[in-house]
Amino acid sequence: MKRVFVNIDRCIACRTCSAACNYSHPDHRPTIGYGELHEDVRLPFICRHCDEPQCLASCPQGAIKQLDNGAIKRMNMLCTGCGSCALACPFGVIEPEVKSYVISKCDLCVGRLEEGKEPACVMACPAGALTFEEVDEIGEKSVMIGASFKGRHPVFRRV
Incomplete structure (x- = not known):
């Protein structure tokens, strides 16, 4: 299954991904949020489309579905x-x-995926901080991403 991968070492917090999301989904607010990891580090927060999504399990209305390609859709x-x-x-x-x-x-x-295109946020990112990759490929990178912040902030994380 493919997911959007955020390389925080490359992200310049320009919010182009958020604008692309908004343009692609005009009826909804952008689904890419920004958070502050440290006073000088801002990064995008994007749904990880979990293998066992807690959001799906918790919805009493059954309004969240997992599609065949693994994407979680409301x-x-x-x-x-x-x-x-x-x-x-x-x-x-x-x-x-x-x-x-x-x-x-x-x-x-999901409409772009059906056409063989990548998500709008990935296509729009000018710094190449967002990529659309298989989960297995991401696992190898998760250890080294964020290495430039090591020692400056007491946060341990896995992508």
Whole structure:
């Protein structure tokens, strides 16, 4: 299964990925959030499309589905905006939309995937910080990503 991989060493926090997401999904808020790891380190937070998604298991309406390609998608007409998926997400990437009855969540640009294209955020990133790769390929990189911050911030993380 492919996922979006964020290389924080290359991210320049320009938010072009967020703009591309917004352009590709005009009816919803961008599903790429930005967080501050340290006072001088900002990075994008994107849905990781987990193998065993807690958001899917916690949704009482069955509004979150896992597609055949592994992407986790919200079914707009089933979502009541209860927020249980947002509470269950261990990465904190699901947020309520401005409309109080739905949530906002990355769907990996499923329409683009069906056309053989990569997600809009990956295509738009000018620094090459976002890539769309198989999970096995990402595992080898996860140890070295963020090495430039080692010793400056007491955070241990795995991608």
